[in-house]
Amino acid sequence: MLTDLLDDLAREAPTGGAPPGQLWRRGRRVARTRRLGTVAIAAVACLLLIALGSVTWQQRAVEPPVAETETKSYVPARIFTPSPYLPGTDEQGPPGVLIATIQTERKGWSDRGFGLVGVSATAGDYRFLDLPDAHPEHLRDAALSPDGRHVAYWITGSVPDPFPRRPKVPSSSAFSDFPPIVGYAVYDTVTGEVERQVQRTQHGIGGQAFVWFDPEHLGVAYGQMRDCCSVTPNRSFVHDLANGTADALSVDIARTSTNGHGTLIDGSDDTERRSGTSTLIGNDGSTTSVRTRTSDASRVSGSMFTVLSPDATRVAFLTGSSAPDTVELVDIDDGTTRTIDVQSLGIVAWLDATHLAAYAEGPDDEAHLDLRSVDIRDGSTTTFVQNADEARFAINLLDSPVREQPAPPRPWSPWRITGTAAAIVAGAAVAILAWRRRAGR
Amino acid sequence: MRDADSHSFEEFVAARRPALLRTAFLLTGQAADAEDLVQTTLIKVVPRWGRIKDNPEAYVRKVLAREATTRWRTRRWRETVVAHLPEREATGPDLTSGVAVRDALLRLAPRQRAVIVLRYYDDLAERETAATLGVSIGTVKSQTSDALARLRASIPDLDAPDGSSVAGLRG
Numbered sequence: 001m002l003t004d005l006l007d008d009l010a011r012e013a014p015t016g017g018a019p020p021g022q023l024w025r026r027g028r029r030v031a032r033t034r035r036l037g038t039v040a041i042a043a044v045a046c047l048l049l050i051a052l053g054s055v056t057w058q059q060r061a062v063e064p065p066v067a068e069t070e071t072k073s074y075v076p077a078r079i080f081t082p083s084p085y086l087p088g089t090d091e092q093g094p095p096g097v098l099i100a101t102i103q104t105e106r107k108g109w110s111d112r113g114f115g116l117v118g119v120s121a122t123a124g125d126y127r128f129l130d131l132p133d134a135h136p137e138h139l140r141d142a143a144l145s146p147d148g149r150h151v152a153y154w155i156t157g158s159v160p161d162p163f164p165r166r167p168k169v170p171s172s173s174a175f176s177d178f179p180p181i182v183g184y185a186v187y188d189t190v191t192g193e194v195e196r197q198v199q200r201t202q203h204g205i206g207g208q209a210f211v212w213f214d215p216e217h218l219g220v221a222y223g224q225m226r227d228c229c230s231v232t233p234n235r236s237f238v239h240d241l242a243n244g245t246a247d248a249l250s251v252d253i254a255r256t257s258t259n260g261h262g263t264l265i266d267g268s269d270d271t272e273r274r275s276g277t278s279t280l281i282g283n284d285g286s287t288t289s290v291r292t293r294t295s296d297a298s299r300v301s302g303s304m305f306t307v308l309s310p311d312a313t314r315v316a317f318l319t320g321s322s323a324p325d326t327v328e329l330v331d332i333d334d335g336t337t338r339t340i341d342v343q344s345l346g347i348v349a350w351l352d353a354t355h356l357a358a359y360a361e362g363p364d365d366e367a368h369l370d371l372r373s374v375d376i377r378d379g380s381t382t383t384f385v386q387n388a389d390e391a392r393f394a395i396n397l398l399d400s401p402v403r404e405q406p407a408p409p410r411p412w413s414p415w416r417i418t419g420t421a422a423a424i425v426a427g428a429a430v431a432i433l434a435w436r437r438r439a440g441r
Numbered sequence: 442m443r444d445a446d447s448h449s450f451e452e453f454v455a456a457r458r459p460a461l462l463r464t465a466f467l468l469t470g471q472a473a474d475a476e477d478l479v480q481t482t483l484i485k486v487v488p489r490w491g492r493i494k495d496n497p498e499a500y501v502r503k504v505l506a507r508e509a510t511t512r513w514r515t516r517r518w519r520e521t522v523v524a525h526l527p528e529r530e531a532t533g534p535d536l537t538s539g540v541a542v543r544d545a546l547l548r549l550a551p552r553q554r555a556v557i558v559l560r561y562y563d564d565l566a567e568r569e570t571a572a573t574l575g576v577s578i579g580t581v582k583s584q585t586s587d588a589l590a591r592l593r594a595s596i597p598d599l600d601a602p603d604g605s606s607v608a609g610l611r612g
Contacts, residue, residue, distance in 0.1 A: 006542070008539055009539045014462055017462070020454035021451055023454060023480065024451060
């Protein structure tokens with residue numbers, strides 16, 4: 001009966017309609033309109049994807065090789081905070097001679113941690129240094145050579161008796177999520193070659209410090225892991241890059257500073273500090289105790305603010321108990337001292353015989369420190385690197401000409417790139433569907 | 442080739458439009474909507490005519506039914522759904538009249554209505570109905586059952602399509 005009722009009702013259906021020929025023409029026209037709209041939307045989406053790819057590619061583009069005429073080193077007038085998504089040397093190759101390194105956050109698709117960014121001395125570009133086998137938790141110890149050619153860093157590996165990986169003592173490398181430190185390596189920033197020095201130990205080593213005597217001699221201080229949380233007293237070595245040998249030193253170099261020309265100065269020992277003496281350590285292992293009396297020796301601000309002149313005849317200290325402190329000079333040969341009428345938050349290096357590089361608060365940004373050139377003759381200062389406190393410099397290149405270098409790119413996160421591409425594709429799909437539906441009506 | 446396609450399309454429209462209009466009228470309940478639906482359907486099939494011209498019936502019916510259940514869903518405001526049926530003649534309502542059947546059909550959801558029309562007017566099997574609407578056979582069965590129950594509520598003495606009384610389906 002339902003069928004009959006439907007048959008009866010269907011008799012009330014209309015019988016008219018547009019002529020078939022007209023329907024055909026309209027159908028063709030609608031199809032043409034739909035096709036054109038679809039092609040237009042797809043073309044726009046393709047253009048947007050190409051633009052996105054182009055921007056992404058430009059952000060990660062490999063810098064063209066530095067022309068031979070551009071091998072001159074420069075000091076950048078400003079250190080920029082690098083993007084955590086900058087490409088690395090695995091992707092772009094060795095960066096060439098570096099003026100500075102910056103430890104900063106590094107992110108990828110799912111991983112995040114710390115990385116070391118190298119700032120090119122020639123082009124001024126920034127890229128992460130993909131240091132093979134580097135221990136990520138000890139990248140802060142990585143040391144740039146005075147000529148910017150090498151980076152020393154701790155490497156991980158396997159040991160016969162590793163400590164269990166339990167995060168009981170987060171600060172201890174023995175319980176970290178990474179394999180123990182088994183030695184160190186030197187990365188060549190020009191060739192990308194890595195020279196490894198692996199120490200055979202039962203539990204790994206506790207790396208303490210790297211200090212470069214000069215571009216060819218690296219000072220290394222470390223102890224052996226005794227148990228989960230303690231290390232044997234430091235042993236220090238001088239590693240000769242030319243022949244690959246490492247000779248033991250009789251003094252601990254963990255708290256020394258370098259003049260970048262073959263001599264370290266250690267003024268950290270309390271006794272020495274009280275007596276106003278310091279030890280000069282040569283790259284051949286020789287030590288010399290020198291008189292470095294200051295006007296207030298008990299308040300010398302520490303070895304990191306004690307810098308030795310390139311000819312090892314003068315020492316610049318920060319003295320005082322406040323910040324900023326006063327700069328004081330000691331002539332090693334005759335023991336005379338002189339106070340420079342300038343306040344500083346730290347001395348980095350000697351630029352030449354009459355100028356020091358020292359930190360001072362920036363006039364506009366108190367959160368960051370600028371690097372200033374201090375004329376020791378009259379105490380006059382000139383800011384030459386802004387926002388410099390996050391960087392560790394190749395000190396022998398700091399007397400290079402200062403140049404405004406371009407800001408490094410700010411690559412998007414891979415999630416943002418993928419999300420934008422997906423949104424473009426999805427938007428195009430929705431637009432095509434909507435258009436085809438609308439055109440079909 | 443284009444002329445040949447055009448010619449066969451026009452022949453198909455001339456021959457099958459009345460039947461399509463009847464199905465469309467049952468699906469929409471309105472003469473104007475039925476004409477609109479058939480016209481939209483025929484315009485939509487033109488771009489594919491070259492591929493379907495040898496056996497266009499199934500494809501045209503599929504477009505018609507899907508248009509009715511998707512696009513027409515957005516036009517339900519035309520369908521006046523009321524809590525109570527309007528007053529009938531004083532002699533008492535004829536619950537099997539065209540108006541009553543149309544009202545009962547309009548009370549169904551678009552897909553339920555399509556299932557009923559395809560199954561009991563166009564005489565399609567469950568499998569063909571499922572293929573036409575792009576749903577599973579199980580969905581067709583459940584929609585049919587629900588739709589018949591709702592029709593039965595509106596038209597109590599409605600016979601089941603297999604000849605038995607719909608009332609008989611109650612038990």
